[in-house]
Amino acid sequence: MASTTSLLTGLSGLTANSARLELIGNNISNVNTTAFKSSRALFSANFSKNFSLGTSPSGTSGGTNPGQIGLGVTVGGTQKNFNRGSISPTGVNTDLAIEGDGFFVVERNGEQFYTRAGAFRLNSQNQLVNGNGDRVLGFPVDATFNLVPGQAQALNIPAGALTIAEATTTVQLAGNLNADATKLPTQGSLLTFDQPLNDLTGTPLAGPGSLLLGALEDPANPGTPLFPAAGAPYSLVIDGAEKGQKGVPAGSIVVDATTTVQDVLDLINNTLGIITGQTNPDGSTTGAAYDPVTGLISIVGNTGTVNDIDLTGSDIRILDNTGATVPNPFTITKDATTGVADGESVRTSFIIFDSLGTPLTVDLTMVLEGADTTGTQWRYFLDSKDKFDPADPSISLGSGMISFDTEGQILSGGAINLVLPRFGFGAESPTSVSLELATGDSGVTALVDTDSSLGATFQDGTPIGTLTTFSVGEDGVITGGFSNGLSRTVGQLALAAFTNEAGLIDEGNNLFRVGPNSGTALVTTPGQFGAGRVIGGALELSNVDLGQEFIDMILTSTGYSAASRVITTADQLLQQLVQIGR
Numbered sequence: 345m346a347s348t349t350s351l352l353t354g355l356s357g358l359t360a361n362s363a364r365l366e367l368i369g370n371n372i373s374n375v376n377t378t379a380f381k382s383s384r385a386l387f388s389a390n391f392s393k394n395f396s397l398g399t400s401p402s403g404t405s406g407g408t409n410p411g412q413i414g415l416g417v418t419v420g421g422t423q424k425n426f427n428r429g430s431i432s433p434t435g436v437n438t439d440l441a442i443e444g445d446g447f448f449v450v451e452r453n454g455e456q457f458y459t460r461a462g463a464f465r466l467n468s469q470n471q472l473v474n475g476n477g478d479r480v481l482g483f484p485v486d487a488t489f490n491l492v493p494g495q496a497q498a499l500n501i502p503a504g505a506l507t508i509a510e511a512t513t514t515v516q517l518a519g520n521l522n523a524d525a526t527k528l529p530t531q532g533s534l535l536t537f538d539q540p541l542n543d544l545t546g547t548p549l550a551g552p553g554s555l556l557l558g559a560l561e562d563p564a565n566p567g568t569p570l571f572p573a574a575g576a577p578y579s580l581v582i583d584g585a586e587k588g589q590k591g592v593p594a595g596s597i598v599v600d601a602t603t604t605v606q607d608v609l610d611l612i613n614n615t616l617g618i619i620t621g622q623t624n625p626d627g628s629t630t631g632a633a634y635d636p637v638t639g640l641i642s643i644v645g646n647t648g649t650v651n652d653i654d655l656t657g658s659d660i661r662i663l664d665n666t667g668a669t670v671p672n673p674f675t676i677t678k679d680a681t682t683g684v685a686d687g688e689s690v691r692t693s694f695i696i697f698d699s700l701g702t703p704l705t706v707d708l709t710m711v712l713e714g715a716d717t718t719g720t721q722w723r724y725f726l727d728s729k730d731k732f733d734p735a736d737p738s739i740s741l742g743s744g745m746i747s748f749d750t751e752g753q754i755l756s757g758g759a760i761n762l763v764l765p766r767f768g769f770g771a772e773s774p775t776s777v778s779l780e781l782a783t784g785d786s787g788v789t790a791l792v793d794t795d796s797s798l799g800a801t802f803q804d805g806t807p808i809g810t811l812t813t814f815s816v817g818e819d820g821v822i823t824g825g826f827s828n829g830l831s832r833t834v835g836q837l838a839l840a841a842f843t844n845e846a847g848l849i850d851e852g853n854n855l856f857r858v859g860p861n862s863g864t865a866l867v868t869t870p871g872q873f874g875a876g877r878v879i880g881g882a883l884e885l886s887n888v889d890l891g892q893e894f895i896d897m898i899l900t901s902t903g904y905s906a907a908s909r910v911i912t913t914a915d916q917l918l919q920q921l922v923q924i925g926r
Contacts, residue, residue, distance in 0.1 A: 349393075349415065350914040356416030357907025360387055363419045364900045371888045372897075379441075379460035379854060380886035381424050384896075388420030426845050429887040431879055437815055438464045438472065441884040444876020446839035447856065449496060449867060450478035458840050458865065460884055461854035470502040476853055482820070482837045483869070489832040491821075496838040496867050501822060503811050506834070508826055509701025511772065512805025515694060515762075516780045516787075517708070519798035521722060522688050523752060523790040525715040529687020531626045533645030533653040538675045539563035540639025541605060548639030552606035556599055564673040575664035576600050580608065582615045584659040588650035588691060588709075592616060593729040593739060599662075605634050605641075612643060614738035616653055617727045619646055622743075646725065646743075648689030648711030654678075688712040690796035696764070697805035698771040701828075704730040704764060708779065710746070710798060719749040720790050726762060733765035746781065748790035758782040806830055816880035820870040839875040840865040 364385040374380040395411035431441050440462030442448070447458035450473075457478065464480055467473050472480040479498040486492055541549045542561040549560070557578075562570040571578055576599070583594035595615030597607050612632035613620055620631030628644045635642065645653040655676055662670040678684075689711040695703045707727040714721035726741035741764060747755040760779040767773050781788040788798065809828025816822050820837035842848065843863030848856035858865060870878045 347914075351911055353414070353416040354907045354910035354914065356390060356418060357910065358904060360385075360417045360419050361900050361904040361907060365897070365904070367422065368893050368897050368900060372890065372893050375886055375888045375890060377461075377854070377886050378463050379429060379884040380888060381426055381460070382886075382888045382893075383422050383424050385422055386420045387417050389414055390416040390418050424846050424848070424850070425887060427887050429885040431882050432885050433882045435881050437813070437881055438466065439881055439883050440464060440816055440837070441879040441882045442839065442870075442876045443879055445845070446841050446870070446875035447845075449481040449838050449840050449865075450474055450855070451481055451498065452476070452478045455857075456481070456865070457851060457855040457857055458848065459854050459856065463883055466501060466503065470500050470505060472499045472501060474854075476855075478855075480837070481867075482822075482835050484835055485833055489834070491833060491836055499822070499835045499837070501811075501814055501824070501834055503814065503824075506811040506824070507808050508811075508830060508832065509697065509699070509808045509828070510804065510806050510830060511699040511775060512696035512777050512803055514778050514780060514802075514804050515696065515800050516783045516802040517692070517798060518783075518786050518801045519690075519692075519788055520752075520793055520796065521690065521710055521712070521720075521748075521788065521790040521798070522793045522796040523712070523715065523720045523748070524688060524792050525720075527688035528712055528715060529625055529647035529685070529689075531682070531684075531686060532624045532628065532630060532647045532651065533643065533678070533685045534628070534683040535643040535645075535653060535655055535676050535678045537641040538677055539673060541634070541641065542566075542639055544569065548636055549605060549634075551636045552604060552609060552634050554605050555601070556603050556605065556608070557601050562673055564671065570662075570670075570673065571599055573601075575666075575670070577665055578670070579661075579663040580611065581661040581663065582611060582655070582659055583661060584656075585616060586654040587616060587645075588648075588652055588689075589654070590650075590691070590707075592727075595737070608632075609634060609641070612641075612655075614736075614740075616643075616645070616655070617725070617738060617740040618643075618653075619725065619740060619743045622646065645685050646711070647685055647687045647713070647723075648709065648725075649686060650689045650691040650709050651711065651725065652685040688796060690798045692798040692800065694800040694803065696762075696775065696777055696803065697807055698764075698766050698769070698773075698775045700769070700771040701806065701808040702730075702766075702769065702771060703807060704728060704766075704775065706730075706741070706762065706764070708760075708798070710796065713745070717750075719747060719752075719755060722746045722748070722790065724760060726760070728764055730766075731764055732767055732769065734767060736765070752789040752791040754782045754788065758787075816878055818870065818877040818879070820878045836869060837878060838867050839870050839878075840867050841873050841875050842866070 367383050367385050371382040392412035392414045398410040399408045401407035450457050464472050481496040482499040557571045558569050558573045560570045562568050578599035581596040597611045609632040622630045630644050632643045657675040691709040693707050709725040711723045713723045725743050727739045749755045762777040764775045806828040809826035811824045812827050813825040822835040824834040847859045847862030849859040
């Protein structure tokens with residue numbers, strides 16, 4: 345006899361298959377959803393109606409099995425399929441995919457969520473966010489671009505805003521210094537002021553300590569001061585001088601009641617960058633000097649053709665306290681033979697950068713100074729117009745010796761320590777740079793040639809640059825590219841790993857949150873603690889298998905139809921039962 349129980353059993357089949365069809369429909373709808381994970385329904389038999397629990401075997405009976413009639417089907421649960429979807433390249437640097445296990449970590453209102461969908465972008469605050477505006481978490485860097493491990497926080501990639509400069513620490517040089525011993529120097533430049541420094545009585549000033557204001561006679565107007573007190577303070581300027589046919593920066597001093605002849609001598613030495621106190625091969629001593637017997641100023645330069653000094657009376661200017669030019673009565677003589685510096689030499693110029701990225705020009709001069717059975721000896725000179733040191737206004741950065749052996753290889757002093765003061769410019773001072781003359785298979789040699797050659801082949805340090813682009817590596821490290829060619833780490837993505845990822849709760853919008861059976865999130869970096877690697881410029885596709893979904897849909901439709909047929913049949917039987925009583 346038909347009963348209502350069969351109706352309810354059929355109904356359970358309809359209900360279960362309807363739920364399964366909903367899952368299939370959801371899967372198919374999300375076939376193109378980034379990193380979507382499909383689900384399946386797991387059916388289980390409903391509890392049974394027992395007629396008998398069965399009996400155990402005995403001496404007279406073999407025992408009976410339970411007598412049960414099932415009461416239908418129920419949805420025992422759903423299962424998320426976390427198999428990985430295919431990786432599809434997009435070329436967008438903010439698109440990220442995970443190859444392997446793990447989830448990106450995002451934050452909204454202080455709560456963390458987890459996602460496999462890496463379609464990220466930068467917001468107006470240069471934070472990496474997903475399409476819902478949830479901030480992507482990772483590990484930042486400190487002021488020196490070192491990663492700061494610990495608590496994950498919102499990643500900031502300040503493209504177009506972050507700037508960086510790097511000070512130069514190393515310059516590598518290469519070339520050959522002509523070691524022809526016939527070109528050893530014999531003299532430096534020799535220049536002489538034609539007019540003596542006389543006092544108002546026509547007598548030469550007593551010495552370098554003699555005052556100038558009101559005491560120095562104007563050679564063009566004997567008996568009158570060149571610097572009358574009424575025009576003080578004056579400016580004495582040297583502008584237009586050359587060394588080795590290259591202009592040197594202008595130099596000046598203030599002429600007031602304390603200015604002496606020695607101040608003028610220092611001005612000449614500082615402006616021309618003369619290394620003073622050296623004895624040249626002709627026995628002369630380098631530097632500007634005053635002879636109290638003749639009252640004349642003489643200038644002896646350093647050896648080497650590129651150290652040859654060209655200074656004329658027209659390069660000297662005198663300005664009074666109103667800025668008006670005072671006629672300059674001095675002329676300077678330089679003999680075309682005995683006054684010209686000689687000796688094999690070469691000069692190269694290169695740019696270095698201070699800690700603020702300011703470009704600074706440095707001149708390196710090499711002069712052949714000796715040759716013997718051990719090899720050749722060269723003196724180097726360093727000059728810079730960008731030097732600023734109130735205690736030492738000279739353009740010179742110093743001098744030293746470099747020795748080469750009989751095969752032209754450096755014996756000693758393979759590196760020159762360049763120290764460039766930068767007081768008052770806000771940068772780290774001094775800027776210290778190692779000038780490397782011997783670098784592996786390359787560098788500077790000293791072999792006989794027609795001419796010397798020298799140049800910088802490499803230097804680090806850069807001017808200011810702006811973050812223009814970035815990329816994400818397999819380890820999640822975000823590397824920023826700057827307009828000055830530098831690259832620096834600007835952050836690292838965090839990934840979360842779970843003991844049971846199938847226990848995560850789907851929150852929609854491609855997000856999951858921790859569930860009771862998922863385990864606690866282990867926030868780590870890509871490649872660590874089972875987390876996969878990150879693929880930049882790509883997205884993970886949905887793992888929905890349309891073929892399988894269509895097959896499941898056919899089976900579900902068949903099951904639904906069959907369950908409905910049970911209800912129809914039970915209804916027909918009940919109708920037959922009703923008709924018996926008519």
